[in-house]
Structures are given as structure tokens and as C-alpha cells.
Amino acid sequence: MSGFFDRLRGRDRGSKNKAKERLQFILVHDRISLPPEQLAQMKREILEVISKYVSIDEEHVDIALQPRDRTSNKLIAEIPFKRRAHPEEVDEAAQGEILDVIDEDEEETVRVDPSRINEIEKQMDVDEGKQDEQPAQDPTKPSKTTD
Amino acid sequence: MGAKVITITSGKGGVGKTTTTANLSIALARLGKRVVAIDADIGLRNLDIVMGLENRIVYDLVDVVEGRCRLPQAMIRHKQFPNLYLIAAAQTRDKTAVSPSDMVALTRKLRPEHDFILIDSPAGIERGFRNAVAPADEVLIVTNPEVSAVRDADRIIGLLEAFNRGPGQLIINRIKPEMVRRGEMLSAKDVTDILSIRIIGIVPEDETVIPSSNSGVPVTMSENSRAGQAFMNIARRLTGENVPFMQLDATGNLFQRIARLFGGNNSET
């Protein structure tokens, strides 16, 4: 019996909160004239471009519009790379061009001066080629490499 | 400069623009202001009906703009409020008969002799909307506490900014305090938070509104309508008076009632 009112209240709250949630979602897209479908396409293209240079840890990618108010919306992107090499090697390879290396459990988020990407990439390929064993990969996932 | 030009718009149709324009015009007239109400909804004229003046129209807005009559001939004087006039929309003509600069020119002629010029905008964001906002000093955006109406209001607010007529002030119409209390309806605070815009009035859903439009006697003309009171409060705020938001609920103390409806905040967002 007590559950009846709780349920009723819960459902009622949901309806107003649902309205708020839906509105917030709709308005972010309206305000920048970018429908959700196009945003999804844009994300795919961004990832495609980045994947040409580095392999991305796709499971942890987070690209989202951040609503503030009518005039200051932004796109926040967190695009973690797959572990390619030990930080020391990356450091060496980039010869100081790597601006920031964040060591996490499984992956590193590496921000690189875009103009140096080719150079670094080449150097990293060379390093990788020298290694006899490939780093352990999850067999359930298709291996992602920079083609 | 004289009169202040206030445009009432919304994006979505059926949210209460015409009801608001009629009631604010009468409320301002009751406060002793010299008022002209202009129906800019060409082809769908109905401000005259809501105000009970439909039988007296000879010339309309398009007649004035196209020079078929002099301006005073198209100004219908309200019988009870001699300081209130209506300029009706044309019922049959093509919407492009009037341009934004026509509206600016028209209001320029009216400004010296009046205190307020209220313009009832058509729904949508097309030519009629542009006509209505072109001469505005102040824009009131009417919305309902519903997803689709709030979305359209947001679109309008963006356009007003683009046209340099922003930011405008919000009127939330048809709010049902009981539903807000149960969490079934967006509160005034929810809506103003989402739109980040100043609010100038909250008008409750009121069963007296439709019968009053039926008989052409807007609710502000009678004393015992809550919607009428809410419109009167908005009119006072337009004249610069600081009027607290009215209590729309019958339970709890005054503070709780206001807090519940409006989330405890004042009109600043």
C-alpha cells in the first residue's frame, strides 16, 4: 500500500524530469543547428581522421556537446589512444615534442604537436618494427593499428 | 519617443499570444495608459474577436499600409476604455502586403500620442514574425510549460538576439500549480533555467479564459479571475512597478506556495 504513493510520486517526478532532460538535449542541438544524427556523423569522421595517425581506444572515447547557455556551447572530446609503447620510448621517439603524457592503468592519453605527428609516427613504426613480440592484445577485439 | 512598443510572440501557435495581447492592452488601459493594440497576424485575424471589437472594423492594417485610409480611420476605439485602440489585421490579404519597415513607420506615427503599443505576432518565424518584432522596444515571449512550446521559445530567443531585439522577457502561460506540485509539469523555475531568460509573468490555466474570449470580454476586465490578476500584474511590471509573483496554490504558507511554484528564486536568472 505504501508503495502505491511512492510509485505514483516516482512516476510523476519522472514526467517532469523527462521533460527537462529531453528539452536540454533538444536545445543543445537546436542552438548550434547540429541535429543528433549529424553530430554522430561528425564524431565518426573525427575519429576516422585521428585513427589515420594513432590508434584510438574506441571503448573509452567520449565526445559530447557541453551545454552552457545559448551562446557558449562547446564540444568536449576525450579520445584516449591505445598503448603503443612505454612512456620512455615515446619520450625518446618524440625527442621532447610530446607535450603531455598521462600514465593510466591500461592506456596513455598523449597530446602531440600535430605538425610533428608524421615524424613521431615514423619513428614509432621503426621502434615497433624492432620489437620481436607484439604487445598483448585482447583477442575479442579486432586489433586496431595505424594502417 | 513617446510610446513603448511591446511585441508578444512565441514561435509555437496556440500558446496564448492573442489572449496575452488582449489582456495586457486592457490591463494597461485600466491603469490609465494610452494604448494601441495591433494585430500583426495577417490572414488569421482574431485579436478583434478576443477583445470584442470585431463588428466595428472598417479598415485594417493593410489598408493603412497601402494608403486606402488614414491611420485614425483604422484605429478602433474601445467603448469602455476610450484610451485603448485596436488596429485589426487584414483577414483576406496576402502576408507580404506588410513589411518590417512599414511596421516601423506605422509605430513611429503612433508613438507620440500613446504610452504603449502592443503587437500581437503570428506564430512561426516567417515574415509576419519579422514584421511584428521589427519596431519592438521590448519583446514578450509567451510559452507553455511543455517541451514543444519551450523549444520554440528558445528558437525565438535566439532569433531575437540575431535581430538585435533580445533578450526579451518570458511569460509562462497555462501553468497548473497542482500538476507542478505533483512533479507532472515543468515549473516556472525549470522553464526559466532552461531558457536562461528573465521572467515577467506566470499565468495560471484558468477556466474563465475561454468563456471570456467567447463573449469578447477579456479576463482582466473582471476582478475575480486568477489569469486576469496575473495579466494585471504583468501590466504593472511593464509600467515599472515592482510586483511580487502571485501565489497560485491554495495549500502551504505563502512562502512555500511561491517557492514551490517558482523554486524559491526571484525573477532574475
Ligand SMILES: Nc1ncnc2c1ncn2[C@@H]1O[C@H](COP(=O)(O)OP(=O)(O)O)[C@@H](O)[C@H]1O
Ligand atoms: N491561461 C489560460 N487558461 C485557459 N485557457 C487559455 C489560457 N491562455 C490561453 N487560453 C486558450 O488557449 C487558446 C489559444 O490561445 P491564443 O491566445 O489564441 O493563442 P495564440 O494567439 O498564441 O495562438 C484559446 O482558446 C485561449 O482561450
Ligand SMILES: [Mg+2]
Ligand atoms: Mg493568435
